[in-house]
Amino acid sequence: MQEENIRKLLARVANGETSQEQALDELRLLPFEGVGFANIDHHRQLRQGMPEVIFCPGKTAAQIVEIAEKLSQHHELILATRADEDLAVAVRHSSKAAQYHPESRILSWGKMPAPEPDFASVTIVTAGTSDLPVAREAEFILSACAVPNELIADVGVAGLHRVLHHLPRLQKTAVCIVVAGMDGVLASVVGGLVKCPVIACPTSVGYGSSFNGLAPLLTMLNSCASGVTVVNIDNGFGAAMAAFRIVQQNKGRAKISENESGRQAEVLNRDN
Secondary structure: OOHHHHHHHHHHHHOOOOOHHHHHHHHOOOOOEEOOOOEEOOOHHHHHOOOOOEEOOOOOHHHHHHHHHHHHOOOOEEEEEOOOHHHHHHHHHHOOOOEEEOOOOEEEEEOOOOOOOOOOOEEEEEOOHHHHHHHHHHHHHHHHOOOOEEEEOOOOHHHHHHHHHOHHHHOOOOEEEEEEOOOOOHHHHHHOOOOOOEEEEEOOOOOHHHHHHHHHHHHHHOOOOOOEEEOOOOOHHHHHHHHHHHHHHHHHHHHHHHHHHHHHHHHHHHHO
16 A cells, blocks of 8 residues: 555545544555565554564574564564574674573564453463473463463373363463474373363474374374364464464454443443
8 A cells, every 4th residue: 555545544534434443454455565585564463463473494694683673663572483592693793682582492672562461361281391492482472462371381191190280270271282292192181171272283302203293293183182273393383373363352252242231231221
């Protein structure tokens, strides 16, 4: 959308010819910014609730810094995932505002938001300590989306009593992300114990026959617990974004329900 069209849209809103909601719908289609090697989507937050996140592998430090600088002109928090320590050092050398979080392998620019009180909580569960890097990625992304969350680590099925110990907490969460390598069975166990959506995230942790995460991926895809959904191997980011969409949608429905209740109360008061 060109500047002239934006001005016309704003004029229509000012004149009452277009509602704010209709204008927002049109603004969701605003174009990206091209920088030669990338097309930066500045309005992803308007459409999806979260700004574009930079995927580091395959990009140079200079490219990451330039994308981050462009994004920071429009957003308060910028994230870049899957940054190893060498790349993080190079990025921080060029961008002093960058912060590196080694546990989650994420670079960030800006301040993390406070948890949104209208968002329901998400629980992340890992089968083993070796699954923590993927779980930490999911944890960081959820926090960046202002979603309240907690992490329960190392409760795999080799000691089933460990996950049962946390069952009361799991049954109260709005969404559960299960991160597991090896045989990947924990997702089925949790899926059979809770009523909330369960997002299974296989990891590449395991011995030779786990085939770098293929074995737990197939196990999770064949889960006998109904309603378990699966993201790709080591995709903590994708699992967190799926959980974010669920709680974001539920927040929207709660507001609609609240507004409907308010309107019904107004009607009753008028009738009385």
